[in-house]
Amino acid sequence: MSVRCPDLPFLPGYSFNPNIGKTQYGRTPIFGFIGKNNRSLVEKVKPNMFGPLSDKFPSIYPPGQSVELPGWIVFDKQILCFDAYFQETLQEVPGSPFQVRKVKLYYFLEDGTIQVIEPKVENSGVSQGTLISRQRIRIPAPMDDNFYELIDFNIGREVELYGKVFKITNCDHFTRTFLNRCGISVPDPIMPPADPYMDIRSHDRDAMQPKKPNRNRDTLGKFLANDKKVLHFTAYWDDQNTEYGYMHHLEVRYYLADDTIEIKELQTEAGGEPSFMFLRKGKLPKRYKELPPVGSNSNYTVLNVLGSALTNRRYIVDPLDCGRQNIEYYDERDLSIGAVINCYGRKLVLTDCDSFTKEYYATKYGISEFKPIAEPKSNKDFVNIPLPKDRELPPWNGFGTYEDSAQNCITVEPKPPHKDFKKFLLYDSFGLDSHILRFEAKMKSKIPENCTRNFIISYFLTDDSLSIFEVAKRNTGFASTMFAARSKVQLAGQKIFTSKPPLCYTPQHMFVGATLIINGFTFILTNADEYALRYMELNCGQFPKANLKRIMEKVKEKLEPIYKDFVAENMPVENSVITYERLRDKLCRVMGDDFTEHEMITIARGFSASCYKEKYNREKIRAIALTELKRFLWDDLDRLKEYFIHNDNAKTGKLTKQECYTVMKGSRLPFDIQLIEKILEVLPKDDDCKIRYEDILQFLDRSRCPLPDAMPLNIKNDLWWGSEPQPEAGRLIDWCAFNKYLDLESTFRDTVEPDSVKALENIKNT
Template identity: 30%
Template sequence: MARKLDNNGLPFLPGFSFQDVTKTAFHRPQTLSFARGLAMAQPPRLGIGLEPLLAEQMLQEELSGMAADMPDFTYGAFDTKYIKDLVNLSYHSDPAPAHPETQPFIPSYVTLDKKVLCFKAYFKEDIINSREEKDCVRHVVIYYYLEDDTMNISEPWMPNSGMLQGQRLKRHNFPKKEPGKFYHWKDLNLGIDLDVYGVKYHIAQCDLFTKDFMQRQGIILNLPEDMPVDTYLMKRKKPTPTYTTPSEFDSRYQFLHMDRKVLRFFALWDDSLSELGEILPVTIHYFLVDDTVEIKEDHKPNSGRFLFPVLMQRLRIPKKMKPGHEQFPSCVMEDSVEEVEEYFSPKDFQVGEMVKILGRRFLLYNCDDFTREFYHENYPEMTIKSIQVPKKMGKFEGMQREIPPYNGFGSLEDSLQSCLSLLPTPPRKNVVKMLENEHKVLRYVAGLVSHKDASETQRRKDADRVFILSYFLSDDTVCLYENPKHNSGFKGGMFLKRTRVPKPHTSVDNPVFYSPSDFSIGATVDVFGHRFILKDTDLYVLNYMEDHPGMVPLETLETIRQKFKSEFNKKAEQNEPPS
């Protein structure tokens, strides 16, 4: 072995080498720089430690001598005379043909970039702590990257397997059992076992690109094999045998199969009967998961209405209540299952018809595609036909205002005003009639008629009671006043406050009230279940009726005249002045 020598010819050994103490620079020269934002390489001009390069140290004579030397070829040295003849011939002959263009060199990592061989394989894994299975078959996919001869193995994800799946072996060169050797694509084929880190992967199938690549490289692939199926997974898919009668109702079936499935209807809400109301477009959502209904308004820009997002929140709508559980009002939100006999279902929403939800009427004129498919599959007998909605919508045909029945609170006029507006206003009065008939009152003397089931003692007491019936012509009201009598057992005073009295056997919705034409002497007046008989009146009533002959019939006026005539005759007989 030749020893290295220093510049002085001494062996390069400890103790024989000497350092230049005057040398201060030991760095390598800079060969990389940036010009206009680009990295540029330039040849070095100085060596390590700013020493001149070897090419600079060579003498000019050595360079000239190297230029004069002729290279030796395989067939000997060229003759100088032959070279001169070739040079002279070149001036008199045709120009030499051009050299053919060489093909550009393309490295393998460029041509094989993103070209991957794909193999499907499986391996068996022993199960120790299980009574139901001894081993399991696990499927994997082997990828071979032709770019750098690396491989990786991934396991497809299987739901509810209980095992960690995904990337099994990262991308690298898979080693063989022999030290220093790695697997190559030439070692891969179908039907063979690939031993990687003690696990044998049996290659069964490959894709079309892998098959075509192998055939072009002259490798004959074996026949593909079927991927085996794990017996335990197949056994788990089979229905579990049961020995009890299964329930016909599955409480979770509707939740698992109908979740996120919503029927959407486009409807019109007729709110024109209310104060400043109109017909508004709404969207009705029916949630199949729990049979709840939600209604949203379709707002338009610059409509002048408050942007309420929800007209009715999501809840179950009762369709029919159980007997004895009818409530007022009918839109109570606290109805329980024990009170409701039937709720709204999808069959109650028919496109093209009117549906009443919590007292409001909605016209369903269209629905979305999912709703049409749902009714076509589950309710084939129902026809879904959309309705053309006019641009200028008026009131629905056939819709009339329904006045609820009288509930017994307040007067009929006051109860009616509460149905016409949200803030009830006082009923209108005939002001002209009130001004003309102010302080005009017709008074009658009345007696109480006992009930037919009353005792004889009660009859005698009622016969002694005297009432004054006053009829006010300004507003057609009636009041009753009982004259107090000492030691009678009755307090006396106001018996009935001033109010309008309807006649018996008339409907509450369209009542007929008492008028002066009904107050004749001897007539019986029914005041809210109490019957009174008119016995006498004053002279003002007779004069008023004679001044207004068209106000009362002649029979009523004649009874009053007869009453005063009999009193006049009776007083004349007793030589008493008339009252």
């Protein structure tokens, strides 16, 4: 590598130690001149070794004026391009002893490498491309110690590269300018000699005959002009004369792009298979006799002209196609309303067409009348034809699952049962939606120890399966483990060994207060997680126990006759708030056994009264922020404002919460992440959830509404979102909102006493 490019940097892979393996370090015994008329023993310098001990310099600079920078930096990506040619001898071409092949010769200035490329010529008959890959090439013997350099290339010169002599005829503008600046005169371009082989080919091109006749037709133009253009016709096939025949209603489609026909059968009165393919897409012959023999559709006809033995046969292509059969196919001219099409022996009558077909025939053929044809009446009574019955399967024998046994009864080949793939895609986990409803359950048993056990029942909406996990307490003798693996659970009290599929638990069976019998064990659902309750409320059409409107209609119907007494009992409620247990006891006495725990939870969540007060409000958060700014001596609001304006490309004065967080974090405010999130949480937002950054600047301005310093606190712990648990929704119920939704005041306003009405209005106003 050092010989090829001595000025490369001393990096691994670019240089090596020339003294490795050397045993003699003596000077080469030759004499040279040091100064004028002073002979002395000097060391022989290898050719093309540019260095401090070398007396040879690059040819593009005079001696003593070589550049100090290495060539791989000065001449990076600078290439000299020459046009050249060489003659190649032809042995078996009469009238052409040689051919001229034109090439591109590239000289890379950065390392003195050469590359020869022959441009590709269509139908040249030779493999073209890179003839000589990029490399340094030595001058032929006896000067093979030296490599080709820049001064060896010029217009009119011949260069021998690996036995081939290249004649340089021209160069590009950059090469000519570069050589002129180096003091090298560049002659005018030279015309390359004529190629006798190409002259013969161009002269005899018209006389040359192809070996095989061209039978292919160019249909690309027709395809591009008529792509996605289809003619639609309605037709019928009267097959009522056969024993089980009926009137077939068909739809004929003619594709203008490739002249193919497709026929589809529509739904019939006889209850046949709906919308199946009557004829697949393809060309429809007008006359059909039999299946065509093998090779009849080929583009060529091969003749056996010599020999009948198994060997030494000779074949030739028949240019006249004597044995070809001309098959006529239906095209657009054969289709019209009232026309009869022969579809492999079946007579199809076209009755009508669509608007596009009418416009197409009116534009191209000038047809203006498109009167539909009425179909003949059916002469068979399809009312008495019995509909196909469902296949009756044998009763389940208890081996395997029911679906697996049913699938083995349908087909002889064992196949796995089909799954509801659409339901799987609809209820598959996506983001934070797991589509798994989890309930807390208790076991109902005669054994007292089992009644204290806690279970988590998970219902998977993807395949309606259940799994039970036991959460054991310490020192109870039970372990926290999987109680029942995930599988479908059949409803109790139904016959097992029947041919009909058994009924299993559905999502409607899952609600708080429900009783499930799984594998002989009785479970009572006592609670549900937040995701299950929220999912059932959002899909209240599928879960009636979570439909607040339907539940309140039942409550309204029960409370209407006793609403006066019901309201009077709750008059002394303070702050119009009632507890969950108190309202539950009152509604259970009124509603009876028809009222479930899940319905009560839905009411409590719908009219929840949040009495939660945050530990740190806006003023406290601002006091903490100003204290941190004062403690770290930070006062650079102008720079922060510049950052906000720079990120506000629309110049609206507002940014999203994430953008504000990025700017504040990038401005190196002395705030923890929790404090920045709290500041952005307490600031007001518009309808698009954007924050005015002017509010942030006023919030952090210590000269505006100054506040006393806050007491020291652990910001990362106290301002963390999980440091204060949120209260459970529904523990307190808004009594006024509950009564307002019932809207039963008008039914008893005339009968109730004025003091009670006034008290009720006071409660409503509070």
